[in-house]
Amino acid sequence: MTAQPKLPGANFGRLPVKLALGLFFAIALDTALQTIWKRAALSLPANAVTDPVAAALSVLHQPIFLLVGLLIALQMINWLKVLDDADVSFALPITALSYISVAAVSAVWLGEAVTPGKACGVALILAGVYLVSRTDYRTDGVS
Amino acid sequence: MNRTALGLILIVLCSIIEGFAQVSWKMSTRTPERHGWFITAGALCYALEIGLYTFALTLVDVSISFAMGSLSFVSVALLSRILLKEKISLTRGAGLLLILTGAALMGDQA
Numbered sequence: 001m002t003a004q005p006k007l008p009g010a011n012f013g014r015l016p017v018k019l020a021l022g023l024f025f026a027i028a029l030d031t032a033l034q035t036i037w038k039r040a041a042l043s044l045p046a047n048a049v050t051d052p053v054a055a056a057l058s059v060l061h062q063p064i065f066l067l068v069g070l071l072i073a074l075q076m077i078n079w080l081k082v083l084d085d086a087d088v089s090f091a092l093p094i095t096a097l098s099y100i101s102v103a104a105v106s107a108v109w110l111g112e113a114v115t116p117g118k119a120c121g122v123a124l125i126l127a128g129v130y131l132v133s134r135t136d137y138r139t140d141g142v143s
Numbered sequence: 144m145n146r147t148a149l150g151l152i153l154i155v156l157c158s159i160i161e162g163f164a165q166v167s168w169k170m171s172t173r174t175p176e177r178h179g180w181f182i183t184a185g186a187l188c189y190a191l192e193i194g195l196y197t198f199a200l201t202l203v204d205v206s207i208s209f210a211m212g213s214l215s216f217v218s219v220a221l222l223s224r225i226l227l228k229e230k231i232s233l234t235r236g237a238g239l240l241l242i243l244t245g246a247a248l249m250g251d252q253a
Contacts (some may be wrong), residue, residue, distance in 0.1 A: 034209045041200035048201050049149065055198070072193070099213070103206040112204045117252045124245030125213045131238025132216055 022082040023094050029078060030098035033071040035105050040064040087135040096129040147253050150202030154211045156251075157192045157199065162218030164188035166226050173227075209253050211246045 041048075048055035059065045082091050097115050099122045106112040164185045171181035199208050217239050223229040231239070 030209075034205050037197070038200050038205035038208075041197050044197075049146075049198050051196070052194075056194075059197075066246055096213075099210045102209045106204065106206045110205065112206045114206075115252055117248055118206060119209075121245045121248035121252065122210055124241050124248065125210055125243075128238040128241030128243075128245060129213065129216065131241060132220075132235050133238075135232045135235040135238075 019082065019085040022078060022085065025078050025093060026075070026082055026095045027098045027101055028092070029071060029075040030095065031101040031105050033068065033075055034098075034102045035109055036064065036071065037068050038106065038110060040068050089135075092133040093126075093130045095128055095141065099125060146202045150199045151211070151250050151253055153199035154203065155214060157196045158182050158212060158214035159218045160188050160192045160195070161212075161215035162222040165215075165219045166222045169223070169227060174211065182211070193242050203253050207249050208251045213242050214246045217240050217246075 040062060043064060044055050044058055045051070048058075081094075101123060103112075103114060103118060106115045167181045167185035167188060171178045171185070174181065196208070196212075220229075220231055220235065220239055224231055
């Protein structure tokens with residue numbers, strides 16, 4: 001990829017298919033990982049926090065944690081591929097959309113509440129991530 | 144301490160550990176003679192974070208814990224400022240403030 005968009009949202013018409021797929025997978029993997037991780041955590045004994053050793057042992061007997069580990073690995077590999085093709089400042093605000101998809105999937109699949117407060121919180125975080133990532137990628141003056 | 148408060152503390156802790164992991168990996172690119180050391184330190188931070196986040200998930204909704212994970216943006220910026228002397232521009236500062244406010248709002252919903 002040669003000409004890279006300066007601002008997220010710009011030049012989507014020229015987005016290479018490989019990059020578009022990578023960004024889609026980043027959001028999908030984030031969403032799957034977080035909601036399945038939550039499902040896995042719910043399978044731990046109730047005293048998991050006070051008895052971490054027992055919790056760690058029960059993790060070994062839960063195949064769902066294997067899936068969590070696999071998703072973490074896939075997510076890292078996919079993210080590195082995305083960064084091969086795009087700036088972090090372009091990719092990050094787009095994948096931050098997974099804050100919305102995780103809330104949606106957790107509401108439907110896990111029955112978590114969607115409240116106006118949560119929606120406002122996610123909106124503020126999205127705006128913040130957008131501002132954070134649109135600043136210069138390097139500030140130490142070294143080229 | 145109630146379970147929700149403990150979950151929120153664990154999420155904040157995870158975000159701080161994430162900050163150390165990122166700064167550690169950045170340090171590895173700056174100090175070639177200690178490259179392996181910093182990579183290992185970063186990886187250990189991530190391993191610890193995965194464990195603590197799993198506990199946090201037993202206590203708090205994932206829609207809240209995942210969004211509050213954005214606090215790592217704040218910890219990365221602060222730790223890079225302190226340890227790597229990177230600057231925080233006005234725009235980035237404003238963004239971090241929005242993330243902080245959003246995360247606080249999410250915590251309040253827990």
